[in-house]
Amino acid sequence: MRRPGKTTRRTAATASAALALALGATACGTATGPASGGELSGQTVTVAGVWTGSEQKNFKKVLDAFTAKTGAKTVFVPSGDNVSTFVGSKIEGGNAPDVVMAPQVGVLRQFAKEGWLQPLSDEAAKTAGSSLAPVWKDYGSVDGTYYGLYFKAAHKSTVWYAPQAFAQAGVAAEPKSYADLLKAGRTLADSGRPAFAIAGEDGWTLTDWFENIYLSQAGPQKYDQLAQHKLKWTDDSVVKALTTLGELFKDKQLVAGGAQTALGTDFPSSVEQVFGPEPKAGMVYEGDFVGGIAKDQFGKKLGEDAKFFPFPAVDGGSAPVVSGGDAAVVLKDGKNGKAGMKLLEFLAGPDAAEVWAGAGGFLSPNSKVDLAAYGDDTTRDTAKSLVAAGDSVRFDMSDQAPAAFGGTKGAGEWKLLQDFLRDPSDPQGAAAKLEAEAAKAYGN
């Protein structure tokens, strides 16, 4: 009788958590800072973004810095997860925010296609041009017009590991190639700790695995072509990358608990398997945000109990840096577009980024940001690696794809890579299925 009782309690907890979330989401934006006699005093800039919790708190610090500099009042409006629906309805309602932080490149493109965006001012474009690698401009542009300023970036080419597990297994050097990575993984397995925790229940982690391998193995040109579906998924390079990935997936020593368990593991649990109280694996691959979870949820000290190394190069290519980011855009329909553009000019400079860098949980693609501004060495290293990668940075391919292919639970690329994890024996067949789904979603 005790077990059902426990379950009910957990459900109650889940329900109340959901309720708290819902309440939090409906809570309205709050104005910050009194107007002091700056150049924009008396004006209010409204900023919409997906950020909640500590991210929202830290972004507000950036907005406060803007207020202190210019005297403009700032309001942050949480948009909820579906930014495009939110912004669309606000524009219809004649109440558009001035600035939106677009969380994916697809959202930015959609906004530009709808004709909602103002191009960056010359000033903002110039500041950005001097500090951001050109690739960020490309991802911020649609049909040659520069709309989106990348302010916050994610680094999705970091393999996180428990140093104790490496020491126990006697793996001294961080792997520099994919072959080394698998070898280190096997040594780890020999020591009794399976190599990788793979979050197979969340399809997006599998697409990130594939993208890193593909970017390094096939190179950035092919990566771009595949992202736009100018290259077919049945291409040999895709089959080769899937075969390379399958080498890891099919090895029982490398996947903690085997594919079956991996498919029942969601992303937070995969971090728990490495950094939680009962470790079941030695490494987990995902973005820089793994560090945040290891630190906040499992009390690990970054750089000591939780370390990372860059995703290693595959087959002699250069090491991949897959990224993503939030771009600031100015809406045409905002009431204070000019002041909004001033905010973008501010965000393009290093000062804004340094404010958030100090608060933590943030990476800036801006090369002028003082690395000393970051709170800890691990974050500093990720930021350094991101900036150093310069033009070879590529955005998450599945984020660039139509949602039906690259962003839907239980469908498209997510589902097919999950099937591939379950049975990695036929890369050719998997590639064919991926191509069929991609052709349907891209419509080309």
Place this chain on the structure above:
Amino acid sequence: MADTLTADSGTADSGTAKSSSTAGTRTARRPADPRRLARRRKRRLAILFVLPALLLLGALVVYPVVFSVGRSLFDADGDRFVGVGNYAAIVHDPATLKAIRNSTIWVVVAPLLLTGLGLMLAVLTEKVRWATAFKLVLFLPMAVSFLAAGIVFRLAYEQDPDRGVLNAVAVGVHDTFDDAAAYPTARIREGQGLTGRAGGPYSTEKGVRTGGSVSLGFVGVAPDAVPAGAKAAAAPAPAADGIAGVVYLDFAPGGAGTPGRVDPGEKGLPGMTVEAVRDGRVAATTTAADDGSFRLTGLADGEYSVRLPAANFAAPYQGVNWLGPALVTPAIIGAYLWVWTGFAMVLIGAGLAAIPRDALEAARMDGAGEGQIFRRITVPLLAPVLTVVFVTLVINVMKVFDLVYIIAPGPVQEEANVLATRMWLVSFGGGNDQGLGSALSVVLLLLVVPAMVFNIRRFRRSGA
């Protein structure tokens, strides 16, 4: 909506007024027929009263249906006419075909099981003392929303026995009868004298002569998975009358040591079963001691192969993979049964109470057994109620959505989809192909129609 309603009723009013005045002028010319007039006025009044309901029905039911049918003939963006293209896509899309298959399973299995269960429980509860309390408990899940029930069952079906109740039971029962193996993760190092498929059994590559000794190295055992009593492994001294050896963990902390050799710091694997085999027959069996050493004695002279049976390495029982591709639909149907059994039972119970007692008494007097009474009297008399329950459930099952959506994890969502979830996912869950979604909803409508017609016919008959 409210505006149009008042406006319409306004015109209807003035219409009535006008026609009565024309009727008045007509009276002047021709002899009046008051009965016809009254009938006409009555009909007008009826239309007036029905109008609001008709408008509501039109706006909320007829218009969406017509719109969906129209929309289903266009492509995803709604600009290009594709005729029956979307319907052809349904037949060619494996994911949608899976949804149709699942919907069929649902419609066939769930109502039948529910009606059967309801009937059984209704008949049984009639005969127990605490019937009301029992019924109350069975009916309680009806008060739980599908969303909450979904979350509860998602947890109950978890694979990990520490989280999923059902697997906790399954694993608990299994392990009571079958001990878990000592070294489920252990495996051999390739090329160090042992061969065998992953998971065992492993045997020596070369035969071992009596009087010889072997050292059998294993890896893949976590330090905390080695039994507490294990001692440092020692290379065995050869024994004259048999085969001596050591089973040890060929991995020292920090990765030191040479593979294939007993190095300092490497521990024995106590409790490992070792067999000496010749010509496919086991000649001797023993168990390794705390330092991993073993001695196979009582062997006739000759060459043996030393084997470690698979039982040493059997993977621990994982429980049932409820939410895997094969079982996910039955599992969700199970959750649905939990919610709806009470409904079927109470309805059938009510029907049961209305059965004339004298028929049952008469049958009993004539010496019929309980089984006979049930088959020959209770069920036939209950048939109308059973049909109502069955048809209601068929309609309900057709539109099941929440349970499937919540319980099925991402990787198997496609395997669990029914028409309703597929329709929603296609229309709004990423693909945003509302043309195909509309086509699916039309198919769903066509499937529900026969059940509706059947129900309406029945109501008419019982009303007449």
